[in-house]
Amino acid sequence: MLTTIPYKRLSLFYFCYYGLLGVTHPFWTIFLVSRDFSPAEIGIIFSMQMVTRIVSPNLWGWLADRCGSPMTAIRLGSLLAAVTFAGIFSFEDYWGMILVMAGYSFFWHGVMPLFEAITLDYVADEPQNYSRIRKWGSVGFIVSVLFGGFWFQANIADFRLVCLLFLVFIWVSTLFVREPESVDRQAEPDPFVRVLLKKPVVAFLVASLLIQLAHGIYYTLYSLHLEQAGYSRPQIGLFWALSVVAEIVLFSLMPRLMTNWSLRAILLFCLVISAVRWIIIGFFAQSVTILILAQCLHAFSFGGCHAISMEYLRRFFAGSHSGKGQAVYTSFSFGVGGALGAICGGLLWDYSGTLTFSVASIISLSAAALIYRALDYRRQQPGKMRDLLQG
Numbered sequence: 001m002l003t004t005i006p007y008k009r010l011s012l013f014y015f016c017y018y019g020l021l022g023v024t025h026p027f028w029t030i031f032l033v034s035r036d037f038s039p040a041e042i043g044i045i046f047s048m049q050m051v052t053r054i055v056s057p058n059l060w061g062w063l064a065d066r067c068g069s070p071m072t073a074i075r076l077g078s079l080l081a082a083v084t085f086a087g088i089f090s091f092e093d094y095w096g097m098i099l100v101m102a103g104y105s106f107f108w109h110g111v112m113p114l115f116e117a118i119t120l121d122y123v124a125d126e127p128q129n130y131s132r133i134r135k136w137g138s139v140g141f142i143v144s145v146l147f148g149g150f151w152f153q154a155n156i157a158d159f160r161l162v163c164l165l166f167l168v169f170i171w172v173s174t175l176f177v178r179e180p181e182s183v184d185r186q187a188e189p190d191p192f193v194r195v196l197l198k199k200p201v202v203a204f205l206v207a208s209l210l211i212q213l214a215h216g217i218y219y220t221l222y223s224l225h226l227e228q229a230g231y232s233r234p235q236i237g238l239f240w241a242l243s244v245v246a247e248i249v250l251f252s253l254m255p256r257l258m259t260n261w262s263l264r265a266i267l268l269f270c271l272v273i274s275a276v277r278w279i280i281i282g283f284f285a286q287s288v289t290i291l292i293l294a295q296c297l298h299a300f301s302f303g304g305c306h307a308i309s310m311e312y313l314r315r316f317f318a319g320s321h322s323g324k325g326q327a328v329y330t331s332f333s334f335g336v337g338g339a340l341g342a343i344c345g346g347l348l349w350d351y352s353g354t355l356t357f358s359v360a361s362i363i364s365l366s367a368a369a370l371i372y373r374a375l376d377y378r379r380q381q382p383g384k385m386r387d388l389l390q391g
Contacts, residue, residue, distance in 0.1 A: 005122045005123060005133075006122070006176075006177060006178070007132065007133060009173070009176045009177050010118075010119055010122065010133045010177065011132075011133050011136040012136075012173045012176070013115060013170065013173040013174060013177065014133060014134060014136045014137035014140065015136045015137065015139060015140035016140060016166060016169040016170045016173050017111075017112060017115075017137060017140070017170055018137035018138065018140045018141040019140035019141060019143065019144040019166055019169075020144070020163060020166035020167065020170065021141055021144075022140065022141035022142065022143070022144030022145035022148065022240070022241075022244075023144050023145070023148045023159070023162055023163055023166060024163060025145075025219055025223075025240065026145055026148065026149070026222075026223045026236055026237060026240045027148055027152055027156070027159050027223065027233075028046070028159075029042055029046075029220060029221065029223050029224045030152070030156055030159075030223050030224065030227060030233065030236075031152075031156050031157075031159040031160075032045065032097070033224060033227075034156045034157075035092060035097075037094065037097070038350075039221070039224070039345075039346050039349035039350055040346045040347055040349075040350065041094055041346070042220065042224075042346055043220060043342050043343045043344070043345055043346015043347060043349070044098065044342075044343060044346060045094075045097050045098055045101050046101075046216075046219075046220045046342035046346070047338075047339040047340075047342040047343045047346075048098055048101040048102040048105065049101055049102075049105040049109075049338075049342075050216065050334065050335055050336075050337075050338035050339030050340075050341075050342055051102070051335065051339045052102055052105045052106040052109055052335075053105070053109045053330065053331065053334050053335035053338065053339075054331045054332075054335030054336055054339070055106075055331070055335075056105075056106050056107075056109040056110040057109065057110060057113045057326075057327045057330050057331060058327050058331065059110065060073055060077060060110030060111070060113070060114060061110075061113065061114065061327060063110075064114055069179060070114045070115075070117060070118055070179070071118065071174065071177060071178070071179045073110075073114055074111050074114050074115055074118070074174050074177075075171065075174045075175065077107045077108070077110045077111045077114075078107070078108075078111055078167070078170050078171035078174050079171045080107040081104045081105075081107035081108040081111070081167050081170070081171075082104075082164065082167035082168050082170075082171055084100065084103035084104040084106075084107060085100065085103075085104035085163060085164055085167055086164060087099070087100045087103065088100045088160050088163075088164075089160060104167070108167070111170070113326060113327065113330060115174075116326075118177065118179075118180060119133060119134075121180040122180050135248065138244050138247065138248050141241075141244050142241045142244050142245065144166070145237045145240045145241045145244070146234075146237050146238065146241050147237075148162065148233075148237055149232075149233050149234040149235070149236055149237020149238060149240075150233075150234045150237070152233050153232060153233040153234055156233075192317075192324050192325075195316065195317065195325075196325075196328065198316075199374060200316070200374060200375055201316050202374075203370055203371070203373075203374030203375060204309075204312055204316065204371075204374075204375065205328070205329065205332050205333070206370060207367040207370045207371050207374075208309060208329060208332065208333035208337065209332055209333050209336055209337035209340075210337065210363050210364070210366055210367035210370070211271070211274070211305055211309075211333065211337065211364065211367050212333045212334050212337030212338045212341060213337040213338070213340050213341040213344065213360075213363050214274065214278065214341060214360040214361075214363040214364045214367075215301075215302065215337075215338070215341060216337060216338040216339065216340065216341015216342045216344070216345065217278075217341045217342075217344060217345035217348075217356060217357065217359070217360045218278070218281075218341075218357075218360065219338075219341075219342075220341065220342045220345045220346065221345045221346075221349055221353070221356060222281065223236050223240075224349075225281065225285060225353045225357075226239065226285060226291075228353065229285040229286055230286075239291065239292075239295050240295075242292065242295040242296065242298075243295040243296075243298035243299075243302075244298075246295065246296045246297075246298050246299035246303070247298055247299050247302060247303035248303075249299060250299035250300065250303040250304055250307075251303055251307060254303075254304070254307045258308075258311070263308050263311055263312060263375075264371060264372075264375045266304060266308050267304070267305065267308045267309075267371055268368050268371055268372060269300070269304075270300040270301065270304035270305045270308070271305065271364050271365070271367050271368035271371065272364075272365070272368055273297055273300040273301060273304075274297075274300065274301035274305070274361075274364040275361040275362075275364040275365045275368070276297065276361075277294050277297040277298070277300075277301050278357045278358070278360040278361040278364065279357065279358065279361045280293065280294040280297075281294050281357050282353060282354040282355075282356065282357030282358050282360075282361070283354055283357075285353075301364075309329070309333075313325050313326060313329055341360075344359070345360075
């Protein structure tokens with residue numbers, strides 16, 4: 001049982017934060033299409049969200065260190081994210097939308113890494129309780145994506161109001177979380193840059209970029225791909241929700257899998273499955289049954305890849321390097337990789353949706369080849385699991 005951990009207050013933040021993702025991931029593209037933006041323009045607009053993720057975690061981490069209060073930085077970032085997003089009601093042209101996307105996501109992306117650190121400080125003595133808190137993020141995503149699918153079927157213009165409400169809820173939820181006591185981390189003997197430039201670490205980061213590049217295509221264009229295939233918005237919401245349910249199931253099984261298989265083997269398997277998933281989406285979107293299978297494979301393409309990546313990060317960047325390693329990983333993979341994926345997907349979409357997802361498949365296979373060549377399985381056998389893996 002959770003006693004000293006503010007379980008409900010921490011869980012509320014995760015519910016609201018990932019609830020917003022449950023609205024934006026499936027329906028941003030559809031909203032922009034309703035405003036007559038082209039696929040190439042949508043790709044650029046989406047890339048602004050990824051670009052801010054390159055610099056935002058590092059800058060907000062520095063601000064939190066300077067003010068000596070991460071929760072103060074979290075509250076400020078959450079409030080400014082809501083304020084800047086409100087500009088979407090006034091600026092609906094191409095450059096205005098870029099400005100809104102870049103502004104709100106700069107503040108919004110800086111919040112989660114800091115809040116993750118707060119949560120991990122609270123559960124430092126009981127790390128297994130992290131999953132009990134984080135799972136409410138997945139619940140929030142599922143609830144909002146199902147709600148949005150039915151709500152936006154009638155009026156996609158309400159997308160703006162729903163997003164703004166979630167941002168306000170995120171800010172309100174931060175007001176109930178107090179600062180935890182600091183947790184000292186043991187200093188590492190090797191300088192951070194020396195660790196960062198080791199061959200396995202470089203290969204892992206490049207592969208992570210490729211993984212998120214493929215997912216950037218998926219996040220940007222999947223809903224549009226389904227809508228063009230004739231699916232309704234409630235159906236699209238159900239497909240997104242199914243993928244998150246599959247992800248939750250795999251997270252519950254991952255600790256057991258990692259006691260029997262090497263990290264490298266699991267990651268290679270997940271990347272091959274990812275390549276298959278993108279092909280299925282690109283070529284068989286008309287089949288509901290096959291598309292359901294593709295969404296269940298999200299358990300591996302995102303859930304498995306992300307869980308293994310977190311364990312690699314824990315092993316590569318230990319002690320005092322942990323926070324910096326997380327920041328570099330987030331900036332390089334979700335930031336650079338996600339931005340390139342959004343741009344690439346937007347440019348390819350004018351040619352063919354099938355071609356677009358075929359390129360995503362090739363990118364995933366390229367990441368698998370890099371992992372196979374650069375990471376030595378003999379040094380990556382699973383050890384005793386002390387940290388709970390989450391996505």
